Amino acid sequence: MNRRSILALPLxxxxxxxxxxxxxxxxxxxxxxLLDRAEGLEPLKAVVIARNGRVVxxxxxxxxxxxxxxxxxxxxxxxxxxxxxxxxxxxLLESADQKIAPLLRADLPADADPxxxxxxxxxxxxxxAGLGRTSGPNYGRWVASRNWVRAALxxxxxxxxxxxxxxxTGSTHLLSAILTRVSGRTMLDLAREWFDxxxxxxxxxxxxxxxxxxxxxxxxxxxxxxxxAFGELYRNGGRTAEGTRIVPADWIEQSWxxxxxxxxxxxxxxxxxxxxxxxxxxxxxxxxxxxxxxYIVPELSLTVAMTSDENQRSAxxxxxxxxxxxxxxxxxxx
Numbered sequence: 062m063n064r065r066s067i068l069a070l071p072l073x074x075x076x077x078x079x080x081x082x083x084x085x086x087x088x089x090x091x092x093x094x095l096l097d098r099a100e101g102l103e104p105l106k107a108v109v110i111a112r113n114g115r116v117v118x119x120x121x122x123x124x125x126x127x128x129x130x131x132x133x134x135x136x137x138x139x140x141x142x143x144x145x146x147x148x149x150x151x152x153l154l155e156s157a158d159q160k161i162a163p164l165l166r167a168d169l170p171a172d173a174d175p176x177x178x179x180x181x182x183x184x185x186x187x188x189x190a191g192l193g194r195t196s197g198p199n200y201g202r203w204v205a206s207r208n209w210v211r212a213a214l215x216x217x218x219x220x221x222x223x224x225x226x227x228x229x230t231g232s233t234h235l236l237s238a239i240l241t242r243v244s245g246r247t248m249l250d251l252a253r254e255w256f257d258x259x260x261x262x263x264x265x266x267x268x269x270x271x272x273x274x275x276x277x278x279x280x281x282x283x284x285x286x287x288x289x290a291f292g293e294l295y296r297n298g299g300r301t302a303e304g305t306r307i308v309p310a311d312w313i314e315q316s317w318x319x320x321x322x323x324x325x326x327x328x329x330x331x332x333x334x335x336x337x338x339x340x341x342x343x344x345x346x347x348x349x350x351x352x353x354x355x356y357i358v359p360e361l362s363l364t365v366a367m368t369s370d371e372n373q374r375s376a377x378x379x380x381x382x383x384x385x386x387x388x389x390x391x392x393x394x395x
Contacts, residue, residue: 085117091394096120099387104352104370104380106131107285110391111293111364114302119285125368127285130265132371134349137281138233140264140291142186142333144248145236146312147255153243157183157315157332164239168211177214179222182239185232186332187320189223192216195231203231209270210238226321226330230278233333234270237277248275258305261290288347288366292355295345296364317345326376340389352380356388361395 092110096118099105106125110118119127148154162169162178169177176191184190193216195203206212213231220227237248244251249267256262265282267275283291294301299308319329319336329336334345339356347355352369367384375381 081113081115085112085115088112088394089117092118092391095387095390095394102380102383102387104373104375104378105384106368106370107366108387109285109289109366111289112395113362114293114297116289127366127368130263130282130284130287131353131368132349132351133281133283133288133347133353133368134279134351134371135230136288136347136349136353136355137283138230138278138333139347139355140252140281141233141236141248141277142316143291143295143308143312144240144251144255145182145186145332146308146316148240148243149312150309153240154182157181157186161185161235161239164242165210165214165235168208168214168238170211170215173214174218176218176222181222182236183320183332184222185236186316187330188226188228188232189220189321190229190232191218191220191222191224191227192229192231193219194227194229195234196229200230204270207271209234209276210272210274226323228323228325230276233278234274234276238274241274247273248277256291256307258301258303259290259294259307260301262287262294285366285368288353288355288368289364292347292357292364292366296357296359296362339385340392342392344388348381351375352384354381354384354388358392361392363392363395365391 096108099108100122105122107121107127109116109127121127149156159182161180161182180190195213203209203212213235241248252264268280269275294307295313298310299313300306316332316334318331321330323330335348336345342358342360345357351371351373352375354367356365365388
């Protein structure tokens with residue numbers, strides 16, 4: 062490279078920055094009418110849109126603010142997945158293929174099904190453990206038990222490990238128990254340390270089980286801004302905007318590899334992330350009850366977070382489809 066080319070590099074970088082800023086301004090103008098109309102989506106609390114690493118638009122509804130923590134419900138399963146990946150990178154866990162029985166030996170049933178010996182960390186992440194579900198109609202009975210880890214491990218097998226998708230918060234709670242035991246620390250302590258370099262990320266309230274283990278995959282408070290920060294971390298390949306590595310890049314690739322499919326909606330599922338085509342783009346997203354959504358559209362450098370009233374069933378009342386349609390509308394403006 063000659064000297065003239067070297068001198069031109071900072072100028073080209075400057076032009077690229079200006080171009081991205083202009084693109085963001087144009088996008089902000091284009092999505093404003095969409096965000097105005099979204100006020101009619103009654104359960105919706107807040108929307109934040111980021112493009113090219115910058116927030117371009119945000120809106121709060123019904124007196125809510127994107128900065129106010131809300132219960133993100135099962136969207137927290139994606140956070141637990143990230144923590145598993147970080148733990149593997151740090152050597153606390155071996156890999157997604159590691160068997161869980163030796164890690165949870167003290168809580169295995171006395172008459173354990175021999176298939177428990179075959180369940181892996183990856184099976185828990187992809188909802189393919191084969192154990193009966195503790196979500197849906199079984200959730201109340203599960204959280205009323207004296208020991209959530211033992212209750213999840215004692216569920217009867219409905220399929221072999223690695224079989225069909227059986228969506229279960231008990232699976233991600235077992236991951237929380239595993240991380241707690243191999244580290245000797247609480248999940249909240251780990252999250253605060255591991256995500257500390259990520260500007261704007263914070264976990265508020267978080268429910269614990271009777272043994273003091275933080276509930277893996279539910280009942281976590283986080284603001285819409287915090288969801289965007291987490292989504293941007295994944296969009297950037299596991300690095301902060303400043304370049305600090307938090308999540309191993311190969312873990313993100315593993316997490317976004319489709320491994321099974323939901324029998325309820327047909328969405329593909331990886332390690333704690335749903336995968337689906339929306340607005341003509343391949344979208345990776347975290348989804349929590351009521352409409353807690355974190356969408357990442359890598360091809361468009363787009364991240365969108367939406368939070369909603371967690372007490373409503375977004376899938377049954379059509380709110381989830383409305384949020385997906387809102388994302389499709391945003392995508393159409395790019």
